[in-house]
Amino acid sequence: MRCRLGLKECPKNDAGILRCFPKIEQPFGMVIFGASGDLTKRKLVPALNRLFEAEILPERFFVLGAARTRMGDEEFRSRFNTQPDLLKRFSYTRVDYQNPDTFKSLKRVVDDLMKRFGVRNLIFYLSVPPDVYVPIIENLSKAGLNTETSRIVIEKPFGKDLKSARELEQVLQRSFGEHQIFRIDHYLGKETVQNILVFRFANFIFEEIWNNKFVDHVQITIAEGIGVEHRAGYFENTGLLRDIFQNHMLQILALITMEPPSSFNGESFRSERVKLLRSIRPFPVEDLENWIVRGQYGRGTVNGRVVPAYREEPGVSKNSSVETFVAMKLFIDNWRWSGVPFYLRAGKRLPKKVTEVAVVFKRIPHSIFPNVPSKDLEPNTIIFTIQPNEAISLEFQVKRPCPGMTPQLLSMDFRYEDYFGVKLPDAYERLLLDVILGDTTLFMRRDDLEVSWELLDPVLKAWESDPVRFEPHIYPSGTWGPKEADLLIERDGRRWRRP
Ligand SMILES: NC(=O)c1ccc[n+]([C@@H]2O[C@H](COP(=O)([O-])OP(=O)(O)OC[C@H]3O[C@@H](n4cnc5c(N)ncnc54)[C@H](OP(=O)(O)O)[C@@H]3O)[C@@H](O)[C@H]2O)c1
Secondary structure, three states, rough: OOOOOOOOOOOOOOOHHHOOOOOOOEEEEEEEOOOOOOHHHHHHHHHHHHHHHHOOOOOOEEHHHHHOOOHHHHHHHHOOOHHHHHHEEEEEEOOOOOOHHHHHHHHHHHHHHHHHHHHOOEEEEEEOOHHHHHHHHHHHHOOOOOOOEEEEEEEEOOOOOHHHHHHHHHHHHHOOOOEEEEEEOOOHHHHHHHHHHHHHOOOOHHHHHOOOOOOOEEEEEOOOOOOOOEEEEEEOOOOOHHHHHHHHHHHHHHHHOOOOOOOOOOHHHHHHHHHHOOOOOOHHHHHHHOOOEEEEEEEEEEEOEEEEOOOHHHOOOOOOOOOOOOEEEEHHHHHHHHOOEEEEEOOOOOOOEEEEEEEEEOOOOOOOOOOOOOOHHHOOOEEEEEEEEEEEEEEEEOOOOOOOEEEEEEEEEEHHHHOOOOOOHHHHHHHHHHHHHHHOOOOOOOHHHHHHHHHHHHHHHHHHHHOOOOOOOOEOOOOOHHHHHHHHHOOOOOOOOOO
């Protein structure tokens, strides 16, 4: 199969698969708010560097860092380990996000850079804590920087609940059109997440069995081995449900279960995704414990090292009841998925870092093999490993090479790196490229947010209104969460996979 450039294979070189993307012609300028911070250093600038090395970025572009920290251009440049030719295009200016006057100065700096680089298209990247999204957007607007040719990128979390998400949206929509707004959920930029779509919609044989006639249940796990690390301030105000479920988890669920869009263009794909999210059955608040389990990590041992409890971490309240683990069961009320349970779990300080989706098929109805009851035959399972070792596996039964007819489960694995021989690009490379190209397909739409908050808001309200009843269950660090999470699935005669 030839790609859009007519290539039969992805070129294998230093820049990996990015090398085959044509150079962008349209010049652009990117203003990064909060450019003194972690995301800029760890993700945004390395992604820009890879796009630059792959000769994808246009001849004319600039990057302007904007934050409260006092520093000059040279100090700003010295923070990054990138191509010198890229750094030449970097400069820095101080802004106070709350102060409209500093945005007037920002406009002068931006106008000057736009003239120097011959740029009309501006990208504003809000790489700051969510509390300052609103003042930045309002001040951009007051300074007249929200022109027709500008775009704005915002990072999760998009609000704290339905009300604050709506307020943020109102401010955004007053200043920018929907086609100018790029709400990043970086999971959608991952190759393996996008591959779920190719697997489902470029193959006939799987789509035919992708429904309640064949699928017994689906499990999604987003596990982290690490604890809260240096993000206690953020996490104490957020918790795991908002941090992982409102965005990454629901987006993965939607890609696994959505109907085929008529084409992979922005609106048709995004509309099917939202339609699916709308079909998720609301959680019964009166009986919430039987649907959602909250957990928080206690002390434990990870890789032979004794680690502190969440409440003992620096910056965390001694009696914090913030959840670091959530397991839930949900149903999708539509023709395709009616009756199929979805078990989702995510947490910190679990035994390892892994994100996987397991589509578990029904057991065979009757075993013809003596002494092997069908209940002992593990069902077929298709597993998408999204990180860290990106892969797709199919588990099926084979005959053991011995006298008799003894089945054994084995796994047929496709590993991205083994087959393509290239390092997969970081999600931010793909997403920044799409922002520069103005393609919103892989970004969340306003109604994505609305629907996901409508689903989770009643849960958060119930937790807040009765903290004693919903006190998180403590689980030892280095385990797969509290025993209540096991009961959630075992009550239904199933069990969690051990990824
Ligand atoms: N880091 C990640 O891996 C990651 C991943 C996904 C999403 N995100 C999201 O991306 C955004 C940026 O993340 P980050 O990790 O880069 O954040 P960060 O390092 O905590 O903050 C970025 C910059 O924002 C400014 N800032 C910090 N606290 C502030 C406050 N209370 N009020 C006003 N300004 C403040 C600081 O710059 P000045 O003091 O110089 O103004 C800081 O350098 C956040 O919304 C985060 O949730 C981050």
